[in-house]
Amino acid sequence: MLPEDQEACLRRARNQSPRIPRSPHVTLQQEIVGNAMQMAVVNLSPGQTVYCEAGKFLFKTTNVTMETRLSGPSNNGGQSQGGGASGGMGGFLRQAMGTAMQVGQRALAGESLAFQYFTAQGGEGTVGFAGVLPGEMRALELDGRRAWFAEKDAFVAAESTVDFGIAFQGGRTGMSGGEGFILEKFTGYGTVIIAGAGNFIDLNPADFGGRIEVDTGCVVAFEEGIQYGVQRVGGLNRQGIMNMVFGGEGLSLATLEGNGRVILQSLTIESLANALKKAQGGDKQGPTGGLFSTHAG
Secondary structure, rough: OOHHHHHHHHHHHHOOOOOOOOOOOOOEEEEEEEOOOOOEEEOOOOEEEEEEEEOOOEEOOOOEEEEEEEOOHHHOOOOOOOOOOHHHHHHHHHHHHHHHHHHHHHHHHHOOOEEEEEEEEOOOOOEEEEEEOOOOOOEEEEEOOOOEEEOOEEEEEEEEEEEEEEEEHHHHHHHHOOOOOOOEEEEEEEEEEOOOOOOOOEHHHHHHHHEEEEEEEHHHHHHOOOOOEEOOOOOOHHHHHHHHHHHOOEEEEEEEOOOOOOOEEHHHHHHHHHHHHHHHHHHHHHHHHHOHHHOOO
């Protein structure tokens, strides 16, 4: 028997063990497994729906139905909807216009045009999802107060209570941002699963004086409230030109400012592509990299 004070200490330690905070709105039970190429295994309650971008689905149990639709969950919460029950022809036209706008935005962003919806029928079901590059995955929990923004193609899957949208960055930021001027935006309640390349690191710019500067291809996702921008590497002087020509970073760095969570990745798509070309005897980067890199086929 342990003395009473030691038992009290053990109880406190157990009660204070680290736990991932969960919103009462989050109901998606999921586990991220694997190392170099992770996947998410999602357990669905009866009637529960999860959706993914086309091409991210791996497997499912037989009692999970799969439906491919152009409409996003923001149209109807991930559920099918009849035109007559929502205002007759006017409701049908509004729904069709909303779907067309969503599809147009996704096409402009280079995203998949359709989503796949999975619903457990007659009992619990299991679905597996994965990203498209070797790397990590992360489950983000939305509480309805803060949105999340992510790089293109980061989205893997989400509850039907999470809305998927496209955010357009301003002209100068977007055109020089490396990852383009398109970001994925997630709002609502519930769990959204994202993927990236290499390993992840979580940072808060507030812990580093309020601002960090990052390779434009290393940004995976960040919370609403973080200011994202792009700045030129150095000035138009000798050192600035050396950075641009020989530094391998090109002309720009991403800047992240504010107080909030930021997720970065250790591998960029461009560096992975260059490594594969080099391994195949087609190194297109050139001896200096950076400004003088060539990417012609």
